Amino acid sequence: MTRPPVLSVEQVSKSFAGNQVLREVSLTVEPGEVLALVGENGAGKSTVLSLITGLLAPDSGQVVHDGTPVPRAWSPHRARAAGIGSVHQELSLNPHQSVAENVFLGAWPSRHGLVRSRELAERARPLLERVGLDIDPNLRAGRLPLGGLQLVELAKALAGRPRLLILDEVTSALDEDQVASVFRVVRELRADGGSVIFVSHRMAELFAISDRLTVLKDGAVTATREREQTDHDDVVRLMIGRELSDLFPAKANGSPSEPLLQARDLTVPGACAGVDLDLVPGRVLGLGGLQGQGQREVLRALFGLARHTGRIAVDGRPARITSPRRAIRHRIAYVPEDRKTEGVHTARSVRDNLALPSLRELAPARRLTTVSRGAESRLVAELTKRLRIKAASPAQETRRLSGGNQQKVALAKWLPTAPRVLLLAEPTRGIDIGTKREIYHLLRRLADEGMAVLITSGDTMELVGLCDEVAVLYEGAVVDRLAGSDLTEERLVRASVTGAAVTDIGATSAPDTSAPGSVARA
Structure with a gap:
C-alpha cells in the first residue's frame, strides 16, 4: 500500500488586510524526501511555512498531515506534538539560560520543583554532538556566536524527534563545516524515513541537498522540478524571470x-x-x-x-x-554582518534608521535639539526611492521588513553622508x-x-x-x-x-x- 504524502498543502490562499500573499498554493512532501522551497523575499515562503506550523490559518484550501486535514485549532504546539519540527533564521533562544535549558525548553526534568541540571545536560550532550557542537551543555547560550546559536536551535528541534523538519534559512550564518553538520542531520533524517522542507537563498545548497524544488513567485507556485531535471538558470528564471548571467x-x-x-x-x-x-x-x-x-x-x-x-x-x-x-x-561607512543587531535598529521605524547618521545635517543650525521634519521626510523619500526599499510607510518598524529591505536600509542610511x-x-x-x-x-x-x-x-x-x-x-x-x-x-x-x-x-x-x-x- 502506497503511503500518503507526509504533508500536502492543497489550494491554499491567504490575505492580510486585503493584500493577497498566497494564491491557491499546492505542494506535497513525500516520506523520505527533502523538498526545497524556493523564491524571492516576499514570494510567500514564510507564509506557507506559518500555515504548516500553525502560526496562521488559511483563508481557503487546507493543509493535510499524514493523510488527515489539520484541525481548525491547529497551532505550533499541536504541530510539534504531531512530529513537525522547525528551525528559523530568527532565533528563539533565551541568551540567559544554559544551552541544555534551551534545548529542552518546556520539558525540564525536575524533582520537588527543582530542575535536575545534571540529567538535563546529559540528555542535551548527544543532541549537541549530532549537530556538530562540541560545547559544555551548561554554557550560557548568550556566549555562543551566531552560528553556534543556530545549531542549538537545530538541536532543540531534534529534541522533539520530528518526522517532518522545516529548515528556514538556517544556514545563512553558518560556515562550511557547520553547513556540513546540518546536511548530515538532513541526510540521517531522510535515510530514517523522515522528511525535510529546506529553504535557502544559496543556490548551491539547494541543489546539494534537495530531491525536488518547488518555486514560488508572487504568492503562487510557478513550478515543481525534480533536482536532476533542472539547473540554476532554470530555477532563477522561474523565481525572477531573468537569466542568472544578468x-x-x-x-x-x-x-x-x-x-x-x-x-x-x-x-x-x-x-x-x-x-x-x-x-x-x-x-x-x-x-x-x-x-x-x-x-x-x-x-x-x-x-x-x-x-x-x-x-x-x-x-x-x-x-x-x-x-x-x-x-x-x-x-568611511560600514555595513556590518549582522544587520539585525548592528546594522539597523529593528524596533525603530524606517524613517528613524535612514535619518540617524544625518541628524546633524537635518537640524537647523546643526543643533541637535530639533530636527527639520520636512528635510527629514525629503531625505527618507529620496533614499527609499533610490534603493527601492519596500515598506508600507516610513513609519513602519524596520523589523517588519524583509531581510533584503533591512539590508537596503543599513546601506542607504550612509549615503547622505557622502x-x-x-x-x-x-x-x-x-x-x-x-x-x-x-x-x-x-x-x-x-x-x-x-x-x-x-x-x-x-x-x-x-x-x-x-x-x-x-x-x-x-x-x-x-x-x-x-x-x-x-x-x-x-x-x-x-x-x-x-x-x-x-x-x-x-x-x-x-x-x-x-x-x-x-x-x-x-
Missing part, C-alpha cells in the same frame, strides 16, 4: 587611480597580521578565504571598532582611526537573488561614482562576479591576490583552502611565512 554588472574598465585608503601591516591581535590593502576609487575589492580567517576584523579595524596596529593613510596622509567617530570624519570608502561585511547574506542583483548593481554604481568599496563574503560566486580584485586571507594573512582572468572560482577556492597562491591551474606556491602578511601574487 546577476552581476560589468566590472571597471581602465587603469586604477591612486589609492584612496591604504593599510600597511594592519594587525588585529588574535585575528590578522601584516595585512596590506589598497582601496581605490572606482574599484570593488573583496576579502576572500574561509570563514573566520580575519576578514571581519579587518573591516572592523578600518572602521575603528577593533584595536589594531599598523599604518592607515587616507589621501596619502596618515590617519588614526581609533573609533567609528574618527572613521566617519574620514568619510562616504568615500564603503565597507560591507557579507552584504547579501540571507537575501533573495532578485535583491542581491539590486545590491550588486548599486555597489557598482557607487564605485563608478568614485567610491572605494571593500566587501567580505563567504559566497565565492559573489566575490568572482562582483569584485575587481580579491585578496585571499588564510589564518589572518593575505596569501594571494586575484584579478582579471586570474579571478576564478577555482583559484579562489584553492587559495582559500591551501593557504597558498595559485601559480597555475595545476600548482600552488606556498606563501613566505617568515614575514607576517607577506603576499604571494598569482
